[in-house]
Amino acid sequence: MTTNYRRRLLLPPFFYFATSTRSFSAPLKFQFRPQFSWTNNNSSTQRVGQFSNTNSGILSNCHRRFTTSISESSNDINNMSDDDKTSLPSIESSAVVGKTKWLELRTMTYKDQEGKERQWDYATRTTKQSVDKADAVIIIPLLQKKGTAGEEDLILDTLLVEQFRPPVRQPTLEFPAGLIDKDETPESAALRELKEETGYVGSTATVMPTTVSRIVCMSPGLADETVQVVLVHVDLDHPDNVNPQAQPDAGEHITVRRVSLKDGFQTMLDEESSPMAIQGLYLFAMGLEIGKKINKMKK
Amino acid sequence: MTTNYRRRLLLPPFFYFATSTRSFSAPLKFQFRPQFSWTNNNSSTQRVGQFSNTNSGILSNCHRRFTTSISESSNDINNMSDDDKTSLPSIESSAVVGKTKWLELRTMTYKDQEGKERQWDYATRTTKQSVDKADAVIIIPLLQKKGTAGEEDLILDTLLVEQFRPPVRQPTLEFPAGLIDKDETPESAALRELKEETGYVGSTATVMPTTVSRIVCMSPGLADETVQVVLVHVDLDHPDNVNPQAQPDAGEHITVRRVSLKDGFQTMLDEESSPMAIQGLYLFAMGLEIGKKINKMKK
Structure with missing residues (x-):
């Protein structure tokens, strides 16, 4: 029955991940992000890679195919004295130095x-829109199609976009990407941008449980720009995906590249x-x- | 003999990649990057994922263990008319709008x-320093150690750095990262920054042929920032790596995290x-x- 379910969704076994909750030990409790459940660590050495591992119990059994664990390190590293840990970074102000229609240059005092x-x-x-909302989505399209000889022949391609970028x-x-509009979820922004930039129709509903990432930062030394990564399933048997037509905005010149994830992906980027x-x-x-290669090592 | 060589370097088989040269079809020949060997494509449809595949013949046989190929797509996409292809983007000027000690806000006209x-x-x-040189390196440390039961027990960990980032x-x-100093190669910048930020001593010489990436961009819609990715081999049996001591700059507060790549890496980031x-x-x-999971699919 499990196999039938998987075949119907065109998903290979690897979408059925296990998840677990872990407490991530950290030296500081940052006061300006109260949702962080960090704890003070007053020991004089900070153990790297130290985790406790407890299953969350909130996911159904079909997602528990693989169990996860993180190795406990044998090394101790401590870059801070106990004095350091008693005070916390705090932001005092942020002043605009220069401004254009789309960007501001600011200096923060902290x-x-x-x-x-x-x-x-x-x-x-x-x-x-807010420091707690991602500016944009990055879309990881996974193009899949049933092979003639069953699951082993599954295509696993992705879509890349090529475009002139004035700054560089x-x-x-x-990967396809785009700003999240007001009142738009990351999922709906991802499906809209994928359709506009590549013409392909995708879905996020069947790719679980890692469909949408937490908010991640792009270049946190230079900008406050944040994004969410959205894994999008693209069914090549869907009628709209037989002859996809991109819908670029005026002035957008985008070329779509369809590339296999199975072989040679990094080598191609290094050409x-x-x-x-x-x-x-x-x-x-x-x-x-x-x-x-990790899987080959394990054999 | 091959096996002995590998064991001596503590490298699992996956470092012995094959490489090949490929011509990447593209619609435009950009005049301001003359080193690009692109060709004009005057056909009315642009085939996505179309590659020709020729072995380069410049690497010794020990790097040819795996052959690579990229699937030829069955889909045709063309977002440009033939008229579009006759003119090329060109940069007219770039004006400073605001400036601080470390950053400039600019408006480019093109x-x-x-x-x-x-x-x-x-x-x-x-x-x-120059548009043709990367600003910084991003270091991917691969920590390895011979297991008690041979290659199958190899540790494969990486190092992450945790630090307060004012913009976010x-x-x-x-991953550890840092600016490339003047007259410094990406490799030497990577080894220096790894030592400073984490205390670990690494080497790039034995990780071939993908040690240093081409120049890649960080967020090309927002900034001209570019980096090179450097894969660094960290031998845990090296005496300096038994009790590594970081050497942070004054005011740098960095906590080092050692994490296994074998299991649960993405799940941990989503916590x-x-x-x-x-x-x-x-x-x-x-x-x-x-x-x-791709390897599991192939079985």
Whole structure:
């Protein structure tokens, strides 16, 4: 029965992940993010990679196929004295230095862990809705189709977009992405942008439980830009995906690349003749190759 | 003999990649990046994922263990008319709107593919040395140690750094990273930053041929920031790695996390109790999980 269910959704076994909750030990309780459940750690050494592992019990059994664990490290590292830990970074102010229609350059004044006043320059989008909401979504399309010889023949491709990016003065290769409109969820923004940029119709409902990531930052030393990563299932047997037509905005010139995830993905990005990749795409490809080899190691 | 060589370097089989050269079909020849060997494509349909595959012949046979190929797509997508392809984007000027010690806000004026004059706001580091050089390195440490029962027991951990990032007003979890100094190679910058931030001594010489990535961009809609990704081998049996001591700069407060790549990496990043991840780290973790499952699909 499990197999039939999987085949109907065109999902290979790897979507049925296990999840668990873990307490992540950390030295500081940051006062300006009260939702953080961090604890003070007053021991003089900070153990790296120390986790407690408890199953959350909130997911149905079909998601428990794989169990997860994180190794406890044998190394102790401590970069802070006990004095450091008694004071917490706090933000004093943020002043606009320069402003255009789309971006602001700001200087933030904050007190560091030692209570010393410091300044940090950063860029922020004028469209930013809130510090607690992601600016944009990054879409990871997984194109799948039943093979003629059953599951083993499943296609597993992804879609990349190539477009001229003025700041880097050249075309880039990226996962499809776009700003989240007001009153839009990350899921609906992802499906809308995927359709506009590539023409493909996707769904997020059947890809569980890692469909939408937490909020992640793009380049936190330079900007406050944040995104959510959305894994989108694209069924190649869907009638709208037989001859997909992109709907770019006026002035948008996007070329869609369909590439296999099974072989040669990172090598392709490293080709001199490929457009410049965005860092997240490159690291995805590197993770993919290492993940494939980890399984070979285990044999 | 091959096996002995591998064991001596503590490298699992997956470092012995194959490489090949491929011509990447693209519609435009961008005039401001003359090193691009792109060709004009005058056919009315742009085939996505179309590659020719030729072995480069420049690597020794020990790197040819795996062959790579990219699937030829069955879909045709064309977002541009033939008229679009006759004109190329060109940059007219870039004006400073605001400036601090570390960052500039600029507005670029350029002509798009249709010859229409457009403007684009972006941020740039005042430390940027050249548009052809990466600002920084991102370090992917691979911690390895011989297991008691041979290769199957190999540890495969990585190192993450946790630090307060003023722009996002909270601590983040990232791969170690740092700016490349003048007259420094990406490799030497990576080894220096790894030692400073984590205390671990690494090497790049034995991790081939994907040690250093091409230049990739961080957030090309917002900034011209570029980086190179450096894969660093960390031998846990090296005497300096038994009790590593970080050497942070004054005012740097970094906590090092050692985490296993074998299981649960993405799940850990999605925990509410984990610090905010940087997008590249999250996509690496997602790629890792998908890569592990791709091999299961193939069985």
